[in-house]
Amino acid sequence: MTDPPIPFSRPYVSGREPEAVVAALASRRWSGDGPATARASELLARVTGGRVLLTTSCTHALELAALLLDLQPGDEVIVPAFTFVSTANAFALRGAHLVFADVRPDTYNLDERLLPVSRRTRAIVPVHYAGVGCAMDAIGDAAASVGASVIEDAAHALYGTWRGRPLGGLGRLAALSFHETKNITCGEGGALAIHDPALVARAEVLREKGTDRSRFFRGEVDRYTWRDLGSSYLPSDLLAAVLVAQLEAADRIQAERHRVWAAYASGLADWAARHGIGTPHVPADCAHPAHLYYVTLPDLARRTLLAQHLRARGITAAFHYQPLHLSAFGQRYGARSLPVTERAGDTLLRLPLYPELTDRDVARVVDAVTSFAP
Ligand SMILES: Cc1ncc(COP(=O)(O)O)c(C=O)c1O
Incomplete structure (x- = not known):
């Protein structure tokens, strides 16, 4: 099945x-x-x-x-x-x-x-x-x-x-x-x-x-x-x-989201360290609400491959914002290079994150991600 x-x-x-x-x-x-x-x-x-x-x-x-x-x-x-x-x-x-x-x-x-x-x-x-x-x-x-x-x-x-x-x-x-x-x-x-x-x-x-x-x-x-x-x-x-x-229902929603977020953080840590993959950084003076979990790949080509790898396993991952200063409309405010934004636009990939994800679902996502060799 x-x-x-x-x-x-x-x-x-x-x-x-x-x-x-x-x-x-x-x-x-x-x-x-x-x-x-x-x-x-x-x-x-x-x-x-x-x-x-x-x-x-x-x-x-x-x-x-x-x-x-x-x-x-x-x-x-x-x-x-x-x-x-x-x-x-x-x-x-x-x-x-x-x-x-x-x-x-x-x-x-x-x-x-x-x-x-x-x-x-x-x-x-x-x-x-x-x-x-x-x-x-x-x-x-x-x-x-x-x-x-x-x-x-x-x-x-x-x-x-x-x-x-x-x-x-x-x-x-x-x-x-x-x-x-x-x-x-x-x-x-x-x-x-x-x-x-x-x-x-x-x-x-x-x-x-x-x-x-x-x-x-x-x-x-x-x-x-x-x-x-x-x-x-x-x-x-x-x-x-x-x-x-x-x-x-916020307490329940937040607890479930934190469960998923924490499972990604622990399940992906070794793989990310081994391959130089970025994961969310939370400064010591911040507490986050488990809204997103993402990984950042070395380049666009490898992000595309990881998204395809996950899709082939039934998992939808999503890239995020495309740089506004390079957009068709945004360019009218002047051309400039904003290198971190440009890199994030190409390399960041968000993983599924919602309260209904079971521990088994999360393990499936972790297995699928870690079976990808960037
Ligand atoms: C950072 C940020 N600001 C504003 C919005 C717009 O939110 P809304 O869809 O409620 O208008 C979004 C949408 O996701 C967002 O990510």
Whole structure:
């Protein structure tokens, strides 16, 4: 009998999602900011601190952050070149000039030693890659030196910590993702954690089509009107109900993900050392949320061969970000060489990681990887 395929990712089902959705349907509060949204926001705020606003995606949380900054033409925003397109696109949409920066060779996080800050820098956007915290002290100092804001892209990072403090709780603003591939998911979803109280009232307006509808619903004004720029960034309360069910199962989800992550780390250590293969590095001052496990091969050809080797054994592994500064659109922000990003784009391969992977599945992946001689 052949073994069943092992996909790269599979959303966890706690078992409480169906009843949560049925209850949300029965409440007849299907639009945004109903009771499930309030509960999900509260659960998230307990993790990140600050005020949390649910959004339809991390992309939209980043767009909301960019709107809050009131960027002017010529303003610069520093983003890692090794990231998802939304980290950059959200600021490009506001007319910012993107300055792509390279990442560290050990964590693939924004390299705090190479930050191209200038007097035009308005924001630095660290991405906690794989949920491993960036060097937030140095990044914060660089931002403060030119009066810029730190906006965390914490899409991978919920439940990670840096020096005992929560990721998503360290910048002026932080964006979270609940996309299907994330540890906690409602299919598509996100949140903006706001750590500057001066931004909360305006964030509510921008998220509600530029109106003060949130205040109206709280009974603070007798009608709501157009106050500012804005868009519609509220998820339906039906999706928020799924999110609540997931957040309430977070301990189980995280324990299962850590089980898989640890089994990869111990099962692959010898093979990686023998062949000079990179594996995730977690600095001593970071605790990661077991979001990704990856290996880095010596070159693109060998990464392609390993992915094929795994596919032939029914296992799907996935490469990750293609360098933004070399992309068709990203090139308009100026050509430069960012060697660590370029190498990561060619050599990094992510292994399947989701709670339902059994110990036997994980052993199958480990056996398949270690039977590959790079
Ligand atoms: C670093 C990073 N930022 C932002 C996003 C966008 O998240 P979403 O799909 O919730 O918009 C992703 C998507 O995976 C990501 O990896």
